[in-house]
Amino acid sequence: MNINKPHIAMTNKINFATLTYEKFRELAVTSGLSHHEKVGFPNEYREGKEGEIFADMLLKVGSLNRERLVALEIGPGCSQLPVMLANLCASKLGTVHFVDSQEMLQQLPDAPHIQKWPGRYPETPGLFEKLIGKVDSIIAYSVIQYVFAEANLWDFIDRCLVLLNDGGEIFLGDIPNVTMRKRFFSGNEGVQLHKQFTGRDEMPDVQFNQLEAGRIDDSVVLSILARVRAEGYHAWVIPQRTTLPMANRREDILIRKP
Secondary structure (H helix, E strand, C coil): CCCCCCCCCEECCEECCCCCHHHHHHHHCCCCCCHHHHCCCCHHHHCCCHHHHHHHHHHHCHHHHCCCCEEEEECCCCCHHHHHHHHHHHHCCCEEEEEECHHHHCCCCCCCCEEEEECCCCCCCCHHHHHCCCEEEEEEECCHHHHHHHCCHHHHHHHHHCCEEEEEEEEEEEEECHHHHHHHHCCHHHHHHHHHHHCCCCCCCCCCCCCCCCCCCHHHHHHHHHHHHHCCCEEEEEECCCCCCCCCCEEEEEEECC
């Protein structure tokens, strides 16, 4: 099965296109779901891919290689990716901080080097007093689309910036960009994939210059870069490996404190 499908799937009565913070809390305690489904993905999108996703992250986020690493993951969910990050921090004699709902956090392992902060970031009392200016790496993987849709994206990013130490980095990973998706499905590869998926000899419905309420597009991605650069931080958009599950319509942003 080709997992680069043109549409978000719906399995086990989960509408993966309409998830919110509260719905993720419900998924976390729903029996019969895989850890992929609990964090908002059909199994075929993530099964066997988490190791490759983490390896891609390690290549892009150089601060994750620091000894005595202090890492913060916002919205880790309960997949294997935060477990891999926790294991990395242990190997670096460092610490990892996880911010998510209590329902998600209780499914992650406990260890002396792991600190859990239940709640919706940045509504996490005590975290800022403890971590301002001390964090090497902040990870928010496949998260900011939900912040954009139901919270304040600029406050989210600004509050992350103040946590960084010198050379510290923020990795906003796996950002679904609706304009990028349209560009893909306006090209030959996307057209052929659409026909294969639908089983019909028809062109994808692609409309540029159209407002897509609640969805991240090029203007949002580029605005993030413009804002953090204006505040004195480096920032880049980075493509995903073509072998990652949704590389044809998702991209990453790396922010670094000079």
